[in-house]
Amino acid sequence: MKFPARAVLLCSLMVPVVQAQAKTYTLAAFGDSGEVSSLQARVIASAVKAGPYDALLLMGDNIYPRGEMEKLESVFNRPFAPLLKSKPQVWMVLGNHDIMIDNGVAQLKAFGLQRWSRETLGALELFRLDSNALGKEQMAWLEGALKSSKAKFKVLTMHHPVYSSGLHGNRSDLALKLEPLMKKYGVRVVMTGHDHNYERLEVGGVHYIVSGNSSSIRRVGRQAGTKSVARAGGFLKLTVSDKVLKVEQIDTSGATFDTLELK
Template sequence: MKLKRRQFLFLSSLSTVGTGVLALTLAHQHGETNLVELATAATPAKKDLLLRFVSVADTGTGARGQYAVAKAMTLYHKRNPYDLVVLAGDNIYNNGEIEKVNAVFERPYQDLLKQGVKFQACLGNHDIRTENGDPQVKYPGFNMNGRRYYTFRRNSVQFFALDTNSNADWKNQIPWLERELSSSDAPWKVVFGHHPIYSSGVYGSNQAFIKTFTPLFKKYGVQLYINGHEHSYERTRTIDGTTYLICGAGAGNRPVGRSEWTGYSTSNLSFAAYEVYPDRIDVSAIGTNHRVFDRGIIKSSK
């Protein structure tokens, strides 16, 4: 059957549209969505959004990988504004030298810092190699205000930053954490530190941390623990009410496996983004290609 030119062009356009829809459908089925494509589409206003923030760790190299993740964080900020970054340790490689802070923090994130985005840091194992990390604790850009462990609140979310290093003040830190958790009336409680509790990466799960922290998290309704140290991304399924999320591929990466409690894991360079609502936290893992490669939902424990 011969087709007139107008009929042929019409059918060709339908085929092109169909291919695009199929591609987007397959991308959604695999949990991967292009942020630029989403930004060009009309989306409903998120009227009940309480807070948006991101997290990243093991960043402080000043090398190409860090800049690639920082660029992705900046693009995400343009499409989905946020003013808080949880910086989960190893902020300055290799030995925590504060004189490198311009090269490994201020320059890579200058676009975000100029727009008033606040980084809340904790100390990693590399950070304590120089003066036990004290210069970083006092550095204004990390917003630790001279404290190695501390808490702050944003809207309905209370954050608890920990020093998880082996030489931390464990005698006082654990009782402090329990006091702060028990007295908090925040609907959402987020704890972050550098070292993993559950992990399928190079270092694996920390049995001592599981014994120390998980009973507290369960007792006081901590819904999310964020960490680095493993240079990979891993989101667990909910374990006794808590989701454990590793976002340590902020500049470099290492292999990661899977465990029976793993929701998603990959070694892709990436950061994690969180949208907090009254009844849930939506988690998106975003790579340097600006694609969302994992989505998770953390439900309220109330």
């Protein structure tokens, strides 16, 4: 049976249009995770439940106490194996403990990374820095990278906090170098470790997140810019869509302790 040409046209017009949904990306970030401990195991177990992830990030002091590469198997490969099953990208920055042997060269080589670089995850661009030595070369690279970035969400990550109410406190030298560039090029979030606690601060419109609490914890106070703080173990989960960046601090029970949402 043949349909009239007009009927065929009407049928074709009635076919629903299926729009492709924008992909959502996830990243799990761990600070000061390089000590085998019961806390490290609980943090990783919590991260597994909240996964899987497109990328993992280690925010320095990845191998305690001196960055010895022979310990990489025990402090990273074995404990993080459940998170590595889904084959996420793995990024890291160097902490002060990581550079005690050969300035961390072997660790960078093991992860296949440069000392500083930019990584893309959907609408997020992550700028990895070596805060052990923010010299002229690295700062010139950072300005060029930020200037050329078209990302909706620009995030810096390094080991040492610019602002912190933990044991090591604020770093005015880092603020002096980084704040002008962050303001000029629209950096919205800075993620760090070093102090073994969780703290989220807002200073000058930038959100500073300290999450060095993935294998041990210490005391922490508060200061004027503090929005949330905890002396507890945990990790950061970032969820990125075309329009929203959500950053959660998830504790060892799997509960979301704190949330930052940017549009």
